[in-house]
Amino acid sequence: MKILIINPNSDEKTNEIIRTKAEAFVNGACEAEVKSLKKTPKLVSSYEDIALGAGEMMDLVREGEAYDAFIVACHSDPNLDLLKEITSKPVVGIAEASMKLASMAGNSFAVISPSVKSISKKMALARKYHCESLFQATRVPASNEIEDIYQAAKAAVEEAHVDCIVLGCANYANADKYCEEKLHVPVFDGVACALMMAQGLVMYQKYKTCK
Amino acid sequence: MKILIINPNSDEKTNEIIRTKAEAFVNGACEAEVKSLKKTPKLVSSYEDIALGAGEMMDLVREGEAYDAFIVACHSDPNLDLLKEITSKPVVGIAEASMKLASMAGNSFAVISPSVKSISKKMALARKYHCESLFQATRVPASNEIEDIYQAAKAAVEEAHVDCIVLGCANYANADKYCEEKLHVPVFDGVACALMMAQGLVMYQKYKTCK
Amino acid sequence: MKILIINPNSDEKTNEIIRTKAEAFVNGACEAEVKSLKKTPKLVSSYEDIALGAGEMMDLVREGEAYDAFIVACHSDPNLDLLKEITSKPVVGIAEASMKLASMAGNSFAVISPSVKSISKKMALARKYHCESLFQATRVPASNEIEDIYQAAKAAVEEAHVDCIVLGCANYANADKYCEEKLHVPVFDGVACALMMAQGLVMYQKYKTCK
Amino acid sequence: MKILIINPNSDEKTNEIIRTKAEAFVNGACEAEVKSLKKTPKLVSSYEDIALGAGEMMDLVREGEAYDAFIVACHSDPNLDLLKEITSKPVVGIAEASMKLASMAGNSFAVISPSVKSISKKMALARKYHCESLFQATRVPASNEIEDIYQAAKAAVEEAHVDCIVLGCANYANADKYCEEKLHVPVFDGVACALMMAQGLVMYQKYKTCK
Amino acid sequence: MKILIINPNSDEKTNEIIRTKAEAFVNGACEAEVKSLKKTPKLVSSYEDIALGAGEMMDLVREGEAYDAFIVACHSDPNLDLLKEITSKPVVGIAEASMKLASMAGNSFAVISPSVKSISKKMALARKYHCESLFQATRVPASNEIEDIYQAAKAAVEEAHVDCIVLGCANYANADKYCEEKLHVPVFDGVACALMMAQGLVMYQKYKTCK
Amino acid sequence: MKILIINPNSDEKTNEIIRTKAEAFVNGACEAEVKSLKKTPKLVSSYEDIALGAGEMMDLVREGEAYDAFIVACHSDPNLDLLKEITSKPVVGIAEASMKLASMAGNSFAVISPSVKSISKKMALARKYHCESLFQATRVPASNEIEDIYQAAKAAVEEAHVDCIVLGCANYANADKYCEEKLHVPVFDGVACALMMAQGLVMYQKYKTCK
Incomplete structure (x- = not known):
């Protein structure tokens, strides 16, 4: 294949x-x-x-x-x-796939998003994919560094009590393991x-x- | 695995x-x-x-x-x-998986369901899985025979104009090919x-x- | 009876x-x-x-x-x-009954919930009961003591501006009077x-x- | 009282x-x-x-x-x-009370409604009461006679497969027993x-x- | 005309x-x-x-x-x-018109509202107008002064990241220009x-x- | 202008x-x-x-x-x-504008649509525009002739009891008057x-x- x-x-x-x-x-x-x-x-x-x-x-x-x-x-x-x-x-x-899998892993998710400007578009996507009531929070990391991505995910979990995390950018693809091991909630990379x-x-x- | x-x-x-x-x-x-x-x-x-x-x-x-x-x-x-x-x-x-995949293949689906009594429970499941507005029709086949399953799916496509079909019973698992080839819409078996x-x-x- | x-x-x-x-x-x-x-x-x-x-x-x-x-x-x-x-x-x-009555008493409610872990399940319940857009906030009291329950309810009213309170645990059953008299919003105990x-x-x- | x-x-x-x-x-x-x-x-x-x-x-x-x-x-x-x-x-x-109780008795209901013109208003009410996705059908009886009310309810159950019936007019108040006994689904009168x-x-x- | x-x-x-x-x-x-x-x-x-x-x-x-x-x-x-x-x-x-236009200008809006008590009614209106999932925030200005209205709108944009602003009171009608020029998001006055x-x-x- | x-x-x-x-x-x-x-x-x-x-x-x-x-x-x-x-x-x-105006004129609308294939896309649009629960029916006219458009609209009103009609194709733009006068419900052309x-x-x- x-x-x-x-x-x-x-x-x-x-x-x-x-x-x-x-x-x-x-x-x-x-x-x-x-x-x-x-x-x-x-x-x-x-x-x-x-x-x-x-x-x-x-x-x-x-x-x-x-x-x-x-x-x-x-x-x-x-x-x-x-x-x-x-x-x-x-x-x-990758947005479709990650949101759908997140929707099977819990009752809410947060999207880690590369910029404040993209939040509105993520909302439109979540609605298109019938995930708007699962999509409870967005956080924007300070940089593409893995530690910053983790800090953003951590904030979403601790402040918005979401069940899982969607990494909202292809550039975050290799941050799933680090975030998941530290946060103990499922973390979904779209790729x-x-x-x-x-x-x-x-x-x-x-x-x-x-x- | x-x-x-x-x-x-x-x-x-x-x-x-x-x-x-x-x-x-x-x-x-x-x-x-x-x-x-x-x-x-x-x-x-x-x-x-x-x-x-x-x-x-x-x-x-x-x-x-x-x-x-x-x-x-x-x-x-x-x-x-x-x-x-x-x-x-x-x-x-298998309900979760088939409804989620159907939700990625179109804007509506019908569930082929083994009995009229199960319709209400399918509605509750669709709601639980955030698919209630995609779930536009149910049809109950006359029997578990492949031809009857196909006739039910055909009725859903022609009368309710759904984009795809979810086979709503494990017993229908081997009817996907036959229905899909005749109906030309995606047909999802949960297994x-x-x-x-x-x-x-x-x-x-x-x-x-x-x- | x-x-x-x-x-x-x-x-x-x-x-x-x-x-x-x-x-x-x-x-x-x-x-x-x-x-x-x-x-x-x-x-x-x-x-x-x-x-x-x-x-x-x-x-x-x-x-x-x-x-x-x-x-x-x-x-x-x-x-x-x-x-x-x-x-x-x-x-x-008791969840069903209290959420439905809260839905008749206002346009939003908060659930006082015994643990952060239960928030996700309360969301699933609210969705099941068609109350997900009324369910605007959750607060977790520091203990089962009446004063802590009241403080949690107070925070929900003042911060999330909800119209009423649902006591989300059988153990809070006798806190409705105290909370209601101090908060001046309807407080619903499920029992x-x-x-x-x-x-x-x-x-x-x-x-x-x-x- | x-x-x-x-x-x-x-x-x-x-x-x-x-x-x-x-x-x-x-x-x-x-x-x-x-x-x-x-x-x-x-x-x-x-x-x-x-x-x-x-x-x-x-x-x-x-x-x-x-x-x-x-x-x-x-x-x-x-x-x-x-x-x-x-x-x-x-x-x-009585609309509020009957729709909320119907929402606790099943996953869908039909409203028996006195006129075609009232259907739109029933839809607005169902939405106001967060029952719009439960409200799956309306039927208008030929008259206020109990037999006609029953026929309308029967049509809703058989054609739309709803779980229960809401009698949508005070004038139907005494038709609940007759309809329920013949249809074997819960029938709710608002009074x-x-x-x-x-x-x-x-x-x-x-x-x-x-x- | x-x-x-x-x-x-x-x-x-x-x-x-x-x-x-x-x-x-x-x-x-x-x-x-x-x-x-x-x-x-x-x-x-x-x-x-x-x-x-x-x-x-x-x-x-x-x-x-x-x-x-x-x-x-x-x-x-x-x-x-x-x-x-x-x-x-x-x-x-003016509520209907401003919410509908806001719904065409973005994926979320905030309502600037004259009092905390009115928030619940704004929620009911937004639901009536099918805008409840667009309506993401409310802010109450300290007074009817244009600067206070602007500060409330600014808080909504910066804290809730809404795409546009609905001025939720006839008395705010002449604040649209000032807010829009400073915030760079569409601001809708209902009149x-x-x-x-x-x-x-x-x-x-x-x-x-x-x- | x-x-x-x-x-x-x-x-x-x-x-x-x-x-x-x-x-x-x-x-x-x-x-x-x-x-x-x-x-x-x-x-x-x-x-x-x-x-x-x-x-x-x-x-x-x-x-x-x-x-x-x-x-x-x-x-x-x-x-x-x-x-x-x-x-x-x-x-x-023109879809956005006509659906939004229809949403202000009633609690439900039907879209007159040029082909069965377009129904799914109209559903996706209605969802995008937050009109999915207003969008209750679609009818496809036999041709672009005004009489056929009217017959399709008539069927929607009589069978689905919608409050108003959205003409779902630029080619139907000049059919609004004819349909509205005969049907006595608002008819919206997108242009x-x-x-x-x-x-x-x-x-x-x-x-x-x-x-």
């Missing part, structure tokens, strides 16, 4: 973070390739950035005969509905969650049964 | 259906064993049936050191919260959906990262 | 609190007996505690021919759906609320009319 | 229906007096009818020192918020439900405890 | 505030007259105040043949459903919002097309 | 329909120009069609210094969030609704006050 992880950002550093996460997660069970876009900014954050990436993302999917599934690896799930529409292969967004869903959906497409 | 699928019913025939589905789905990638209960009726349908099974289900989990994850394979998700509480290993319900989630969550517990 | 108040805890002290409340409330108008369980812990808090009590609770209801209605007197409403199913007599939970509903439903079952 | 049932309509026939119901329900346990308004039409149905009755209704409450509680006995709950505001005694609406709540709230105001 | 702005308060000072706002907004494009009531208090705040004004408000509408539309200029939208019912001309409430809707609806009634 | 109505379709016939509507509605009060796209299909219906139009739509807004506001005149509101983001001038979608909002918001941006 081959999965293409589309990094809608053009930042090679984010690529590396996603690659590290993906390799650890799939652990040889399948191939997970990461490709970033060229025309988008280093960190996609506006609707214009999203529109800018649409063509490239469609191309990656349409020319991706070699892949069995696609992941959109930016926590605003840019162009996700679009990609789902143009292929019959599984396409999974891992999306890989899990994508792998499963590929298997499911192949092995539906008829008896 | 070894997954224990707990069949809360005591019917060997249901066991067989689940086993067929599980073997097809995991396809050798992991072991999926099916065990049914002894003290419950052939088809669990009341809250008393659920309470009756609680002890045996807890025992299976507690004595299940050999397993990496557990699945509750009855579409009322009996004792799911209880099992999640007593183990740190993944526990997934496959739960296996997908359970496998993924086991991998995720192992391979969280820290960088 | 005879009502059996089932205390799902095994603590005699909680029994006493409930008995005091019940006697004051029914004031001789009916008999309200309190029985605690034997196999559960002193304070029921986990799903396992709830499962442990299921058999005894069913027995109390099934062998309770002498009673006209049953109350589940723990604010997690353990096994409530189960008991409702096995008898045609009224069964009322009283459930008694009110149970008495009413017994009367209603008897005196439905046909004209 | 004395309860004043305010009939916001000016129809003596409706008065009689309410009186019959109230006497059967309270069964001597308390006094329940029925008074209709003079300035409103025979059947209150518009917002103007409601506004017309506001003054008289306030007078009845303010001059009602002899009463311990008040009931608004029209299933649009006219001026209910207003009356609740001007007295510290319990005031209960009885409101009396139950009002009696209980009077007791609760008297017997709050402090220990 | 002539629009009558009904000030449900009897305060001439509020009249002046509304008039200033209306003249600035319509800017000669239509006539906007302001009339206050005589029988209501200076600041309408209770349900009784609302009931008191119903007759006068109906008279203003019924005798208002000269007007093309009506606005209810108190942010509790008193008697709005009533007025909508008795005329086929547009009637717009302007209602005028915009009323003008538009009058045009729409005239110029519906048939082709 | 000059408003640019962007027709995301490339169909000149749709342009004409919109132009007719716009001229009738603005009636000389402002200029409303209609421009269609060139790169999109005749009738935009897929997410890819939407992505295709993004660049041209951004160009129209960015090069539209001459315009005071923009309208997106396709009832899927394509690229609406994107356009709102890149300009500080008002941008209004008129969006013009009303756009005009109002332009005025509001100019004439905010500071006193």
Whole structure:
């Protein structure tokens, strides 16, 4: 099985973070390739950035005969509905996957979010994914450093008493272990969650049964 | 990886259906064993049936050191919260898993349900899983035969215009392929959906990262 | 009329609190007996505690021919759906009753809750009872002492501006008067609320009319 | 205990229906007096009818020192918020009481409603009372005759599979027994439900405890 | 086009505030007259105040043949459903109009509210207008002074991260510019919002097309 | 005042329909120009069609210094969030505007929709706009002919008892008068609704006050 992880950002550093996460997660069970876009900014954050990436993302999917599934690896799930529409292969967004898994692990979650400006968009996403009443808090870390991410998650747990944590940015992908071990609540990174869903959906497409 | 699928019913025939589905789905990638209960009726349908099974289900989990994850394979998700509480290993319900995956595949779904009496409980489950506004229709097939299941699903698609179908009983597990090929909308069987989630969550517990 | 108040805890002290409340409330108008369980812990808090009590609770209801209605007197409403199913007599939970009455007395309420861990479960209950958008705050008192309960309720009113207070534990049953007189907002104890509903439903079952 | 049932309509026939119901329900346990308004039409149905009755209704409450509680006995709950505001005694609406009790008896209800025009207002009320996702169907009987009310309720149960029935008009008050016995689902008349709540709230105001 | 702005308060000072706002907004494009009531208090705040004004408000509408539309200029939208019912001309409430426009400008809003007591009523209004999950915060200014209104709005933006501000009192009508320029988020005054809707609806009634 | 109505379709016939509507509605009060796209299909219906139009739509807004506001005149509101983001001038979608106005005119609406396939997307839009519980029915007309549109609206009113009708396609823009006169419920065309909002918001941006 081959999965293409589309990094809608053009930042090679984010690529590396996603690659590290993906390799650890799939652990040889399948191939997970990461490709970033060229025309988008280093960190996609506006609707214009999203529109800018649409063509490239469609191309990656349409020319991706070699892949069995696609992941959109930016926590605003840019162009996700679009990609789902143009292929019959599984396409999974990291916000979608992480919020849905968090919704199975408790009655509330907090999203760790890269900026105050993104809070409103996270709210719109949570509503789109029917998670608005689970989404009880947002915290913005002081930096992308693992300790700061942990401090933000800790504040959410202690102040808003949420049941679990959603890491709301691909750049936080490798902070799940550290946060979970210190906080003792489930911590969901979207890249891992999306890989899990994508792998499963590929298997499911192949092995539906008829008896 | 070894997954224990707990069949809360005591019917060997249901066991067989689940086993067929599980073997097809995991396809050798992991072991999926099916065990049914002894003290419950052939088809669990009341809250008393659920309470009756609680002890045996807890025992299976507690004595299940050999397993990496557990699945509750009855579409009322009996004792799911209880099992999640007593183990740190993944526990997934087939109603939960199928509704959540359906929620990622469209804006509405119908549940194919074994009896008119179960409709109310499906509504309560959908609400519990934050899927109540996606859950737009229920249809009850004339029998467990694949053709009747298909006719019920067809009625839901044509009359209620739902985006996808949730098969609301473990006994329907092997009807997904037939329905999907004829209806051209995604059809979700809970056993496959739960296996997908359970496998993924086991991998995720192992391979969280820290960088 | 005879009502059996089932205390799902095994603590005699909680029994006493409930008995005091019940006697004051029914004031001789009916008999309200309190029985605690034997196999559960002193304070029921986990799903396992709830499962442990299921058999005894069913027995109390099934062998309770002498009673006209049953109350589940723990604010997690353990096994409530189960008991409702096995008898045609009224069964009322104290969480259910207190949240519903609070929902008639204002546009928001806070739950005074015995532990931070219980907040998540209160959220799930509020959702189950269609009260999630009324449920605006939780506060955990420093102890079961009346003054601490009042301080927690006061904080909820002053900080979250809720319209009324739900006492979220059977052990707080006799704190309603004190809190209400000092806070000037309605304060609902579940034992009283459930008694009110149970008495009413017994009367209603008897005196439905046909004209 | 004395309860004043305010009939916001000016129809003596409706008065009689309410009186019959109230006497059967309270069964001597308390006094329940029925008074209709003079300035409103025979059947209150518009917002103007409601506004017309506001003054008289306030007078009845303010001059009602002899009463311990008040009931608004029209299933649009006219001026209910207003009356609740001007007295510290319990005031209960029949729509509010019947919908809340129905919400405790199942996961869905239908309202039997006197006219197609009232459906929209019932939806607004259900939303106000946080019951909008429970409110799954409306049926309008061909007449106020008990057989027609039953036929409407039967259609709701058989076609919409609701768990229980709310009788959506004071004039249907004495149809609960007939419908319930034939349909085997709970049937809620608002007058009885409101009396139950009002009696209980009077007791609760008297017997709050402090220990 | 002539629009009558009904000030449900009897305060001439509020009249002046509304008039200033209306003249600035319509800017000669239509006539906007302001009339206050005589029988209501200076600041309408209770349900009784609302009931008191119903007759006068109906008279203003019924005798208002000269007007093309009506606005209810108190942010509790008193008697709005009533007025909508008795005329086929547009009637717009300032709470309704401002919340709906705020709902188009972002994913969350805060209401600046004249008193802590009004918070509960604002919640009920937001729910009535299907805006309850957008309504994320309330702040009460220290006075009606523009600087205090701004400080309250600032606190809402900085602490609750809302996307926009709803000025929740007719007396705040002329604070929108100051707040918006300093806060850089949309600020909605209900009088302007209602005028915009009323003008538009009058045009729409005239110029519906048939082709 | 000059408003640019962007027709995301490339169909000149749709342009004409919109132009007719716009001229009738603005009636000389402002200029409303209609421009269609060139790169999109005749009738935009897929997410890819939407992505295709993004660049041209951004160009129209960015090069539209001459315009005071923009309208997106396709009832899927394509690229609406994107356009709102890149300009500080008002941008209004016809789905958004018509659903919001319908939400002020009743407690439920039906959408007349050009195809069964679009129903799911209308549900997603209604949810995005916080109108999902108002959106009670969809009907698909047999053709774009006015009589067929009316028959679809009639079926919605008679079968689903909705309070008002939303015309869910720019091509239905001139059917509002015919439907409204025959059905006696409010009928909302999005082009008129969006013009009303756009005009109002332009005025509001100019004439905010500071006193």
